[in-house]
Amino acid sequence: MIKFERHILKNGLTVLLNQDKNTPLVSFNILYDAGSKYENEKKTGLAHLFEHLMFSGTKDVPDFDYHTQMAGGENNAFTNADIADFYITVPGENLETAFWLESDRMTNLSLDEQSFENEKRVVIEEFKETSLNTPYGDMWHYLAPISYKVHPYKWPTIGKKIEHIENITLEDVRDFYRNYYHPGNAVISISGNFDSNNALRLAEKWFGHITKNGIVHKTVPQEPQQIIKESKIIKENVPSNALYMAFHIGGRSDIKYYTQDLLSDILGRGRSARLFQNLVKEKEFFNEIQAYVTGNLDPGLMIIEGHLTDNVDYDLAVESIRNELKSLKQGDLERSELEKLKNKIENQMAFSEISILNKAINLAQYELVGDVSLINKQHDLYSKVTCDDVIAEANNIFIENNCSELIYMKN
Numbered sequence: 001m002i003k004f005e006r007h008i009l010k011n012g013l014t015v016l017l018n019q020d021k022n023t024p025l026v027s028f029n030i031l032y033d034a035g036s037k038y039e040n041e042k043k044t045g046l047a048h049l050f051e052h053l054m055f056s057g058t059k060d061v062p063d064f065d066y067h068t069q070m071a072g073g074e075n076n077a078f079t080n081a082d083i084a085d086f087y088i089t090v091p092g093e094n095l096e097t098a099f100w101l102e103s104d105r106m107t108n109l110s111l112d113e114q115s116f117e118n119e120k121r122v123v124i125e126e127f128k129e130t131s132l133n134t135p136y137g138d139m140w141h142y143l144a145p146i147s148y149k150v151h152p153y154k155w156p157t158i159g160k161k162i163e164h165i166e167n168i169t170l171e172d173v174r175d176f177y178r179n180y181y182h183p184g185n186a187v188i189s190i191s192g193n194f195d196s197n198n199a200l201r202l203a204e205k206w207f208g209h210i211t212k213n214g215i216v217h218k219t220v221p222q223e224p225q226q227i228i229k230e231s232k233i234i235k236e237n238v239p240s241n242a243l244y245m246a247f248h249i250g251g252r253s254d255i256k257y258y259t260q261d262l263l264s265d266i267l268g269r270g271r272s273a274r275l276f277q278n279l280v281k282e283k284e285f286f287n288e289i290q291a292y293v294t295g296n297l298d299p300g301l302m303i304i305e306g307h308l309t310d311n312v313d314y315d316l317a318v319e320s321i322r323n324e325l326k327s328l329k330q331g332d333l334e335r336s337e338l339e340k341l342k343n344k345i346e347n348q349m350a351f352s353e354i355s356i357l358n359k360a361i362n363l364a365q366y367e368l369v370g371d372v373s374l375i376n377k378q379h380d381l382y383s384k385v386t387c388d389d390v391i392a393e394a395n396n397i398f399i400e401n402n403c404s405e406l407i408y409m410k411n
Contacts, residue, residue, distance in 0.1 A: 002359060002375055005196055006367075007203070012184030012212045015203045016363045016372060018191040020356055026192030027089045028098035029360035033368060034180035035082040036159075037152035037220050037298070043168055045159020049123050050176055051079040054086065056115040058108040061101060071097040080157050082297040083368065084180075089357055092193035096202055102188075103206035106181055116170050127162055135238045136408060146230040147246045147301055147404040151223035184212030189363040191356040223248070223299060230404040235411055240287060241314060242408040245304040245321070247397045252297050252369050258381045259389045260293060260397070264302050265341045266333070266390065267291040267324065274324055275304070284309055285317045297369060302397060314407070325398040333387045345382050 005017040036047040054077065055064050068075045073090030088098040131137045140156035148154035159165050188207070190199055226248055249260045268275045268291025275289045289306035308317050352358045359375075366374045374381075 002353060002363070004363060004372070004375075005200075006372060007200055009183065009203065009208055011208065011210060012216065013203070013207050013210075014187045014367055015200065016187065016189040016367060017194075017196050017199055018189070018356075018359055018363060019194065019196060020192050020359070023193055023356055024091055025089055025356060026092045026095050026098075026190060026194045027087060027357040027360040028095065028102065029085065029087040029189045029191075029357070029364050030102050031187045031189070031361075031364035031368060032084045032086075032180055033082075033185050033217055034084045034176075035080055036155070036157040037081045038180065038215075038218055039152065039155075041152070041155070041160075043164055043172060044155045044161075045123065045127075045157075045165040046168055046172060046176055047084060048079045048157050048159065049119065049165060049168060050173060050181075051077050051084055051086075052119040052123055053111065053116065053173060054084075054105055054109065056119060057110050058104050059110065060108065061104050062110070064101060064105065067097065067101060073098070081153055083365070085361060085364070087357060087360065089192075095190070095194050095199065096206075099202045099206040103210065106183075106186075106207070107210055109177060109181075111170065111174055111177065113170060116173060120165060120168065123158075124162055124165055127158055127165065131156075131158060135236075136242060139244060139406065142232055142234055143244055143246055143303075143404065143406045146232050146406065147226075147248070148223050150221045151298060152220050153223070153296065153298065153300070179214040182212055182214045183207055183210050184216045185214060187364040187367045189360045189367070191359040191363070220298070226402055226404070229400045231407070232405070233407045233409060235409045237411050238408050239307075239410075240310065241308040241312075241410055243304075243306045243308065243314075243318065243321075244406040246301045246404045246406075247304075247402050249293060249300055249302045249397060251299045252295060253371075254299070255381070256393060257293075258378075259385045259393045260302060262338065262341055262345075262382065262385050263328075263390050263393050263397070264291045264293050265344075266328070266337065268304065269341070269344075274328075275306070275321070278324060279306070279317075279320050283320060285312050285320050289321075314409075325394065329391065329394045329398060331391050333390055335387055338385070338387055338390065342382055342385070346379055349378055 007015045039046050071090045071094040073088055075088040077086040090098055145154045250257050279285045279289055286306045287309050291304045293302050294300035362375055366372045
C-alpha cells in the first residue's frame with residue numbers, strides 16, 4: 001500500500017506526496033499533460049522538441065544540470081503521445097533545489113533563437129539515428145497511420161518526418177510553452193524522505209504565485225471503430241522479414257485494460273510465453289516474437305511483433321500466429337497459466353514500489369488517468385481477471401477487421 005496525500009493549489013496545480021523514510025533521497029516528479037497528441041498534424045515532433053528545450057536554461061539558471069549535480073542529484077525526462085515528464089532525485093535535505101529549478105523553468109525558460117536552433121539540430125539527428133538509420137526504426141511511422149485514421153496517435157512522438165521539425169518556428173515553441181506548461185496542466189509528485197508540511201509549504205512558495213493561463217486537459221478527436229483490415233508492405237534493407245499486427249484495445253482507464261494486458265502476457269511476455277515456445281522454440285518460424293500493449297491513456301493497441309527466420313514462408317508464419325490466437329479464442333487456457341502471470345505482475349509491482357522514482361512517476365500518471373488511488377488497486381484489478389474474461393477479450397480483439405498489419409520484406 002502506497003500512502004499519499006493529495007493537494008490542489010489555488011492555481012490548479014496538483015501536488016501528491018508519498019513519504020518513504022527508508023531512503024535518504026527524494027524524487028521530485030513533474031508531469032505535464034503535454035504529449036504529442038496535442039500537436040498540429042502539420043507540425044509534429046513539437047512536444048518532443050520542447051522536452052529538449054526545457055533543458056536550455058533560464059536567466060537565473062543557465063545550466064540546469066549543473067545545479068542538479070551541485071545538489072547531489074540527477075535528472076532526466078521523457079515524452080510520449082500523452083505526457084511530458086521531468087524528474088529530479090536529490091538528497092532529502094536538498095528538496096527545495098528541485099522546487100526552485102522546476103518552478104523557474106515553468107515560468108522563465110530561455111527560448112531564444114540560438115538555443116532553439118541548436119536543439120532542433122539535436123532532435124533532427126536523433127530522428128535520423130533512431131528512425132532512419134536503425135533497422136525497423138521507422139516502424140511506428142508506418143504502423144501508426146494505418147492503425148489510426150482520426151486520433152493523433154497516428155503519428156509517432158518524435159514526429160512524422162524531419163521536415164515537420166525543420167519547419168517548427170520559435171513562435172510555435174513559445175505558443176506551446178504558454179499553452180501547456182503552467183500549473184493547471186501539471187502534476188507534481190514527490191516520493192522519499194521529506195516532511196509533508198514542509199513540502200506543501202515549498203509548493204506554495206515556489207509554484208503558488210504562478211498563474212494558470214493556458215490550456216487545461218485539451219480534448220482530442222477519438223478514433224472510430226475500425227471496420228476493415230489495414231495492411232502495408234515495406235521493402236527495406238532489414239536483417240530479416242518482420243511482421244507487426246496491431247489490434248485496437250482500451251485505454252488506461254478502461255476496466256478491461258487489465259484483462260487485455262494479461263492477454264498480451266499470455267501470448268508474448270518472455271521466453272515462457274506461448275508465441276515464443278510454440279513458434280520460436282518448437283516450430284522455428286521466428287527468430288523472436290513478442291506481444292505487448294501500448295498502455296496509452298486513450299484507447300491503444302495490442303501489438304504482436306515477430307521477426308521471421310530465413311527461408312520461412314511468410315503466409316505459413318502468419319497462419320501460425322492466427323492458429324495461436326484461434327486456440328485461445330476457443331478456450332485453450334488453464335487457470336494455472338493465468339495465475340502464474342498474475343504472480344509475475346504482482347512481483348513486478350512489488351519491486352517497482354521499492355523505487356521512490358517509480359512511485360513518484362506512477363502517482364502522477366494515475367492522477368492524469370483520473371484516479372490516483374488506482375496505484376493501490378492494481379493488484380486487485382489484475383487478480384480479479386478470470387480465464388473466461390481473457391477468452392472473451394480474445395474473441396473481442398482478435399478479429400480481422402480490428403487488425404492493422406505491417407510487413408517488412410528484405411530487399
